[in-house]
Amino acid sequence: MSANLALILALIVPLVGTVVIALLGRWPNIREAATMITAISLFACVIRVLIGYTSGEAIGIEVVTLYEGLSISFNTEPLSILFAMIASGLWIVTSVYAVGYMRGAGEKNQTRFFTCFALSIFAAMGVAFSANLLTLFIFYEVLTLATFPLVTHKGDDKAKAGGRTYLGILMSTSILFLLPAIIWVYALTGTLDFAQGGILAGTIGPAASTVLLALFLFGVAKAAVMPVHSWLPAAMVAPTPVSALLHAVAVVKAGVFTLIKVVIYIFGTEFLIDVPLESIAVYIAGFTIVAASSIALMQTNIKRLLAYSTISQLSYIVMATMALAPFSEVGAAMHIAAHAFGKITLFFAAGAIYVAAKKTEVGQLNGIGRRMPITMAAFAIGALSMIGVPPTAGFVSKWFIIAGAYQLENYFVLAVMVVVTALNAAYFLPIIFNAFFKPEDQAPAKPHGEAPWTMVAALATTAALTLLFFLFNEPVLELEYSIVGGKS
Amino acid sequence: MLAHLPILQVILPFLAAPICLILRKPKLAWLFALIVSAAALAVSGLLLQQVYAGGVISYELGGWAPPWGIEYRIDLLNAYVLLVVSSLATIVLLGAHTSVQKEIEAHKQTWFYSLYLLCFAGLLGIVATGDAFNVFVFLEISSLSTYALIALGRDRRALWAAYQYLIMGTIGATFILIGIGFLYMMTGTLNMNDLAMRIDAVESTTTVLAAFGFIVVGTSLKLALFPLHLWLPNAYTYAPSMVTAFIAATATKVAVYVLIRFLFTIFGESYSFGRHPLAEILIPLAIIGLLSASTVSISQPLIKRMLAYSSVAQIGYIVLGIGMGSALGLTASLLHVFNHAMMKGGLFLALAAVTYRMGGSEIGHMRGLARTMPLTFWAFVLGGLSLIGVPLTVGFVSKWYLILAAIELGWWPIVIVVLVGSLLAVLYVGRVVETGWFGEPEKPGRNEAPPSLLIPLWILIAANFYFGIDTRLTIGVAENAAAWLMGGGSGL
Structure with missing residues (x-):
């Protein structure tokens, strides 16, 4: 298996897993086995990508061109490997844990739970391996939507209120700040690809880049910088496995991961210092x-x-x-x-x-x-x-x-x-x-x-x-x- | 045969309309109407292909050469709009039989198909013709049949809504007619191309200015630009579900086309925007409409009405793009014409399915929909996401271009308005989704809509995503058409 194929599989495996888990709802034991198999094969794929990266294999796929100069594409670099390793590796552990928790606590709608969980991991992989800001944004939003049913899992008034805060803050910040920031970068540079050293140098003045940085800082509410943090305590109404893997690892790390990517590969640290x-x-x-x-x-x-x-x-x-x-x-x-x-x-x-x-x-x-x-x-x-x-x-x-x-x-x-x-x-x-x-x-x-x-x-x-x-x-x-x- | 495509496009549904009445049996009439509209769809597909291959098509009606005879002139812009109108009309018609059976009295059902085809023919005629007076004629054909279609609604308020629309629509059409008359007075021609050439010589006259004013206001009435939108919420709410889906997806879009055609082709961009403060008028109205209609829709108990107000808001986006007066802004508008047709068509079809099973489309009927009608519910959710403008949907594509156009001009407040607009959409869509997801259904157990409604619904929802990802057709056409309207490019 080439590293490129492994990268493709790292995205396909959790997606297929989502569908399979959803279909196996009637047989809980087989369903949980499916979760485990998906998690383990995903981790194997990510490891293969890592080996490919360290041995210098060329890794990168373009799925589809959306508009001029913009495509959904994936590649990898040290940060994304790290994030993907952590999210997929801990998913295995969390799955073991979740089986015990969901049955021990007697939670309802377990099939929906495990389905959305797999979908969230798929979104996290998409965020991790995005080759440009647009792809990242797409999966960032998918991650928000896929975790919503998990946050509101209990379905009572408290869960509903928590869900409102969760979706309200994450959606509104991404629409009001992150999206215009991304389009602005595109308007300035004509590209959104992550590049070593950044792409913004020489296209934007100091005052405007401060505004742009602020749009990113508050637009990526998943990083929970104050005052856009209150969705995270609200998300605690979710069952604990969700809080553990998603709201301590996958979702929030997707946020800080995005910010690091933006600082290093969009702004460039040398440009930002000035x-x-x-x-x-x-x-x-x-x-x-x-x-x-x-x-x-x-x-x-x-x-x-x-x-x-x-x-x-x-x-x-x-x-x-x-x-x-x-x-x-x-x-x-x-x-x-x-x-x-x-x-x-x-x-x-x-x-x-x-x-x-x-x-x-x-x-x-x-x-x-x-x-x-x-x-x-x-x-x-x-x-x-x-x-x-x-x-x-x-x-x-x-x-x-x-x-x-x-x-x-x-x-x-x-x-x-x-x-x-x-x-x-x-x-x-x-x-x-x-x-x-x-x-x-x-x-x-x-x-x-x-x-x-x-x-x-x-x-x-x-x-x-x-x-x-x-x-x-x-x-x-x-x-x-x-x-x-x-x-x- | 191929040479006669432009007229076939219009004459086919036009002649088929009375035949529906002869067929008498509703099911037969439906099948016949469906075949005819599918044929019209094929014709518009071929037309777009021909325009792509060979440039602008000029068809002389009855062999009379323009500008004396009536010319049908198909360029990239109207080939595209024709395709939008006929594909939406066909898809909606696909599900019409099931819904009409329940919502319209038995003896009026054949009338429905006849009027539907007539309205369809009128809309196609407005778009296909290259003659200004012809525009008015077809406008009346489509409008009159629309009034009748709305009045078919079982709710007695449908009559009142139809009457309201009749008054407003007639005023609009009359304004357009007066405008065209003034133009004819000054130039002696009704052919659009000819008009465009001759208008330069007389463009400083007050008469042309008056014509300009009448036409802009008249079309704004037809396309429901704030504050001339008052007819729309009632008309959409009380019309039968299928009528709402059809006119929401097509009628206002055609009116937008008329506005663009007059502003850019006949008057010309430099006259419309250079000489007059049109942008200064259109943009504030678009913004107020966008924000106020979105806000109003949040608290609507009737979901059909909520979507109607959302349509008024979406018209705001389209007019905003036109008002920018730049190629990128116009591209965004043209994109949204198609994209909005897909999302609203889909959402209104979802409501048609809900109405079919639950007997209405109030917020209460949506309770627990995720469990009772999961396929309809998820279609609504996905259509709603497109309306909000989530990535991978067509709504995102429109929004992207609109914001890009505003940034290009450095109009930051407009960027904020567009973003706040989508935020409001999150609220009104979210309210319905929340009710459907968490609410307790009145009658538990599955009660999914029949396949005849689900199929057209899911075709449109799938299109929302397909054209959100594969944007070659929509963006390609919109960009080229916009460049050509702005006076550059080849129209291809």
Whole structure:
């Protein structure tokens, strides 16, 4: 199989999977097997693309020309490989987890759930492998629409309200800001292809490019920079597997991924450095980091706390990207991976607690570590990664983000990183402490142990990944250095 | 035979209309009308092909040479509009039998097909002819049959809606006639080409200015430009479902064609936009219409009426493109003429299916549609996405070009207006979709529309996506036609 074919298959496999899963609704076990087979073959395809890319095979396909100079086409580069690897790899784990969760929690409409899930992954692959902004935009919108039935899965009034906020913010920002930004770029340059070094240099003045940057920053609401972040807490009404893979990994990473792509391949970092007000983007992201962490500190619901933590962590990536130092760009890419492993573990743990103990609030977690030791140990690892303590993944990316801050002597970035580490510690450590060392407030009506084994296996795996990424990040690092033109 | 295609295009449905009445049996009349409109569709396909191959076709009616005789003149622009009108008319007719059986009284059903063909012939005539007076004649033919078609609605308010449209439509047609009369007075000719040449010599006269004014206002009435749109919501709401689908997809589009033909071919771009503040008049009206009609449609309890207001808003987009007075703007307008026909045709057919099963198209009838009529529901969702302008749909193509045209001119406020317009579309489409998805149906269990309604519906929905991806035909034609109208290009 050539790498090009693998790229095509990476898009076709989840799409075919979607259809097959939808048709197998009557036989849940075969349906879940279909999900697993789809996820595993997708991951294999992505690996084949990666091998092809590192060995220098030419990879790129054009599906159809839409209008003059614009086509739906796909190719790959280090960032897209990374994003695709994470989304498809974690999909396997999440599928195992989701089977346990959906059955354990007795959710309805499971066929619709697994169908939309596969469709969302298809959209995420499309975003990852887009060769131009238009293709990316198309799949970005598909991702919004495909996740809507997942967010509103429960179908009650709360889900409906959450769904409205979700769709309302994501759609309106993409229509009002992102679309005009894209058309503007096209009007200026006549192309939308991602190119090393950017395509905008010399076509747009400094003032206008500030406006354009702002349109992108707020148009890509999936990156959840304040004030366009509120869809993410709203999306927490979804079943936990959705929050875990989509709203901690695939959807939100599609957002920051888009922003990094725009900064590196549309603007070009060298061009952006000369844009006078560019640093405002750094301040906005920095503000989001601190503000979202402060809000997280006040949350009582576990999933909402994790959502605000995600908003904060996403802005690490945005801030690092906008800081424009070579190390920061690498740090941003690394944090896509690091945050994914840690946050999915945290959500998995929250879901396991919900299924096993029906608990959703932070205050109910006293002493739960003794009943669910594996779950809470995994939670602790995920939390340490959020804080950025070695030996976890979060430390690696934080290292590079801070190194980048020194590279450009950007002390604002440095200060933000220090403050937010303290904030993260302030809201995660008490949870861990209470879970393990405080006695239970009252014994549960029905004594419980760990959640179903599939869920425990999944969260143990991602916790292990969080630790392993600390030790074995060299290949990823090597790969990502090339987005800034190699180690220098 | 091939040489006579231009007249065949019009005469075929025209002669077939009375034959429908002789056939008496509704089903027979339907089959016959369907065959005739399919033939008309084939003719327009051939015409477009001929224009592509050999350039402008000039057909002398009865062998009388223009400008004395009546000339049918087919260039890229009207070949394209002919194709739009005849394909939409044929697809809608495909599902007409089922819906008409339920919505129109038995003894009036053959009348429906007869009037339908007559209206169809009128619309084709307006587009095909190269003679200004002929435009008026065919306009009256199509309008009179439309009034009757609307009045076929079972709801008694249909009569009132038809009457309202009759008054407004007649005023519009009269204005157009007065305008044409003035032009004839000044130039002594009715042939459009001839008019275009002779008008230069007299263009500074007040009479030509008056003609210009009358024609612009008259056509604006027919195409329902804000604030002359008042007839449209009632007419669309109370007409039988199939009539709404047909006229929404074709009639206003033809009126847009007439406006473009007069502004660009006869008066010329430099007269229309250079001498007069036409852009300054059209653009504010288009914007107000677009925003106000979109806003009003959000709160409509009757979904048919909601889509009617949405049509007024979409006309705003089309006029906006015309008002820009640039080739790119005109391209966007021409694209949207076709694209809007597809989306609105599809959406109104979806409502026809809902009406067929649920007995109406109020928001309450949409409750739980995702479970009771999933195929109809998903068709509505996809058509709605096209209306919003989601990528891969035709709506996105139109929007893309319209925004590109506005950016080219540096008109940033217009960009914002267009975007806010699609945001409002999210709201009004979203409301229906939400009701269909979350609502509890009155009667649970599947109650899907029959295939005869689903097939034409899904043809149009598929077209929304096909032409959203493969844009060679639509963009190719629109770009060339626009370049030619602006005085460059070859018309091919």
